[in-house]
Amino acid sequence: MVLVQEIRENVKNAFADACVVAFSQKIKTSDIKLEYPPDISSGDFNVGCFVLAQKIKKNPDAIATEISSKIQKNNLWDKVEAIGPYVNFKIKPAILFKAICESPDQLSDLGVPVAERIVIEYLSPNTNKPLHLGHVRNGILGMAIANLLEAIGHKAVKTNLINDRGVHICKSMVAYKKWGENETPETAKIKGDHFIGDYYVLYEKNKNEDSSIEEEAHNCLRKWERNDKEIVDLWKKMNNWVYAGFEETYKNYGFEFDKIYYESNTYKIGKEIVEQGIAQGVLKKLKSGAVVLRLPKELFGEDEKGKQKIMTLIRKDGTSVYMTQDLGTIITEFVENNVSRSIYVVGSEQKYHFKVLFFLLKLLGYAWADKCQHLAYGMVYLPEGKMKSREGKVVDADDLLQKMIDLAEKEILGRKETGSNKKEIMDNARKIALAAIKFFLLRLDPEKDIHFDPKESLAFEGMTGPYCQYAYARIQSIFFKEKAIKLMEQDTPNFSLLETEEDRLLAREIIQLSDAVKKAADNLNPSFLCRSVYELAKMIHQYYQKNRIINANISVNLAAARLELLKAASISLKKGLDFLGIETIEKM
Numbered sequence: 001m002v003l004v005q006e007i008r009e010n011v012k013n014a015f016a017d018a019c020v021v022a023f024s025q026k027i028k029t030s031d032i033k034l035e036y037p038p039d040i041s042s043g044d045f046n047v048g049c050f051v052l053a054q055k056i057k058k059n060p061d062a063i064a065t066e067i068s069s070k071i072q073k074n075n076l077w078d079k080v081e082a083i084g085p086y087v088n089f090k091i092k093p094a095i096l097f098k099a100i101c102e103s104p105d106q107l108s109d110l111g112v113p114v115a116e117r118i119v120i121e122y123l124s125p126n127t128n129k130p131l132h133l134g135h136v137r138n139g140i141l142g143m144a145i146a147n148l149l150e151a152i153g154h155k156a157v158k159t160n161l162i163n164d165r166g167v168h169i170c171k172s173m174v175a176y177k178k179w180g181e182n183e184t185p186e187t188a189k190i191k192g193d194h195f196i197g198d199y200y201v202l203y204e205k206n207k208n209e210d211s212s213i214e215e216e217a218h219n220c221l222r223k224w225e226r227n228d229k230e231i232v233d234l235w236k237k238m239n240n241w242v243y244a245g246f247e248e249t250y251k252n253y254g255f256e257f258d259k260i261y262y263e264s265n266t267y268k269i270g271k272e273i274v275e276q277g278i279a280q281g282v283l284k285k286l287k288s289g290a291v292v293l294r295l296p297k298e299l300f301g302e303d304e305k306g307k308q309k310i311m312t313l314i315r316k317d318g319t320s321v322y323m324t325q326d327l328g329t330i331i332t333e334f335v336e337n338n339v340s341r342s343i344y345v346v347g348s349e350q351k352y353h354f355k356v357l358f359f360l361l362k363l364l365g366y367a368w369a370d371k372c373q374h375l376a377y378g379m380v381y382l383p384e385g386k387m388k389s390r391e392g393k394v395v396d397a398d399d400l401l402q403k404m405i406d407l408a409e410k411e412i413l414g415r416k417e418t419g420s421n422k423k424e425i426m427d428n429a430r431k432i433a434l435a436a437i438k439f440f441l442l443r444l445d446p447e448k449d450i451h452f453d454p455k456e457s458l459a460f461e462g463m464t465g466p467y468c469q470y471a472y473a474r475i476q477s478i479f480f481k482e483k484a485i486k487l488m489e490q491d492t493p494n495f496s497l498l499e500t501e502e503d504r505l506l507a508r509e510i511i512q513l514s515d516a517v518k519k520a521a522d523n524l525n526p527s528f529l530c531r532s533v534y535e536l537a538k539m540i541h542q543y544y545q546k547n548r549i550i551n552a553n554i555s556v557n558l559a560a561a562r563l564e565l566l567k568a569a570s571i572s573l574k575k576g577l578d579f580l581g582i583e584t585i586e587k588m
Helices: 004-023 050-056 060-070 093-102 106-110 133-151 167-179 192-206 212-225 229-253 263-280 322-336 348-363 367-371 397-413 422-442 465-479 482-490 501-523 527-546 556-579
Strands: 045-048 077-083 086-091 117-121 155-162 259-262 291-294 310-314 341-347 372-377
Touching: 004 045, 004 050, 004 060, 004 086, 004 093, 050 060, 060 077, 060 086, 086 093, 093 501, 093 556, 117 133, 117 322, 133 155, 133 229, 133 341, 133 372, 133 397, 133 422, 133 501, 133 556, 155 263, 167 192, 167 212, 167 229, 192 212, 192 229, 212 229, 229 397, 259 263, 259 322, 263 291, 263 310, 263 322, 291 348, 310 322, 322 341, 322 348, 341 348, 341 367, 348 367, 348 372, 367 372, 397 422, 422 465, 422 527, 465 527, 465 556, 482 556, 501 527, 501 556, 527 556
Parallel strands: 117 155, 117 341, 155 259, 341 372
Antiparallel strands: 045 086, 077 086, 291 310
16 A cells, blocks of 8 residues: 555655666755645646756756656556656546555654654643633643644643742732631632632722732742741642632543642742752842842843843741742753753743743753753734623633534524534534634634634634634535445545545645644644644635535446545644644534
8 A cells, every 4th residue: 555655655755766877976865845736736736946946057947857757657646747946746546645645644754853742831820710811822822732743743741830839829819818708609609710810800909998908918829938827828728719610610621631730839849959059150139138140141131220230039937939939940840841942822922031041051051951842822802892701800711611612503504504403503502613623723823912702703614713614514514425335435536536626725735734744843833733723624615615525427437536635634633732732523
């Protein structure tokens, strides 16, 4: 059985051999880049001669003509010809479509030369409030990156750092002590993370009226770091309520983790490393008791007064800051998981923080600091007046999903072909809502800000998750038909009959999906895959409309071949959606 990857390699080898014959020029096949002719009728693959032209100082058009003349016909391609500076290869349909249809999971060809273990840290919520829309983008991006890296052969270690300590956590604790009156999430009939988040909001509303409340929060943190029993017991109780709420949200969105770390543990490691940094002379302990890092002007610029910037790692009261715990976390994750690199999915507003963190790691002697990367992502905004949360300012993850499910259900019920029962409708509404959210948040480059439009994201037309789900369901509807089942069982496809432009275009989109997976993984950018998944879905819709199969006046062999091609397309589409964390639907 010939795989698509073998066809690719044969094309590269033929081009490389022709270079030797025509110009005595050896070229590595790994340096040959296969592309796709814009006109499908001129070929399935092509190779540009621009790089070669620079080496041998000759016109690339002339080089392409010479090389194409040295490539002989064989059992793989029907035609090789030069078109401008490109050498085009048109593969025999019997070979091309057989390779695609008999091994539709072409993504198995993506293996990297050297597999790595890579930490992907994402989400990192605070235990003083529920997850919000920003966390949703973070989590969806983190999961997609992990899926993509594993698709090309790496091992992704998915981690989550819970920010469970600090002044912000103590603010909720102070508010609960003042106004909680022993209320619990159960008695209040509210999800644990929302319950605690309400007390954080209550604190913020009252701090301007009571100036002493700020000092209470800082005093609470000091007591916590001294392991005061009453404070620690309250902290544990309130955090456990939040964790129960988080778990429910994780499950609903499909967020998974191999390991969960807690700032309440890693900050201690960070403090130990800070002490080592003082001993090394990397960090400076001031008379006030604070510990700081002086940042070189050539790398970090000057402060507002034109002086050298300073980063505090330990406050003068002995309590630690984010940088301290991040220092402990990053070292723990790297060493404990025996990884070769780490990726931190955190908002773009933290670029400066990570620049300092990685710089400090190098100063402390950690050579692998260069293997740490901050994957920054932009803000997410909503159209004014839509989907306001209970606070009226921030849209939390649970509210977002429920309201999207409600909108999806309404959309399903409004479609004429709906004949499902209530359970199927609700299950599909959930899948469609999640597809709408995930695809919309992944379809742009991570660093770009997003204006999330619920109505646009749920559309069954255009570059959306539901549109891609519909393409998959549309194919499945064919396979459920009795005549299609009999054709598939007879196993009589004649792939040489697939000669139309639509046949070739659909085949190309299937092949290009694997390229998009590789590109998305290498660039840590799922938007490349989103575009390819959309193009495949669009081509499936077009193919379905132009090529009637079951009741068409065509031969059994051609009908069977087209069914096999559609089956391969559906497998590839499902695989692409899987990597994006999107479930397919059999019937819509």
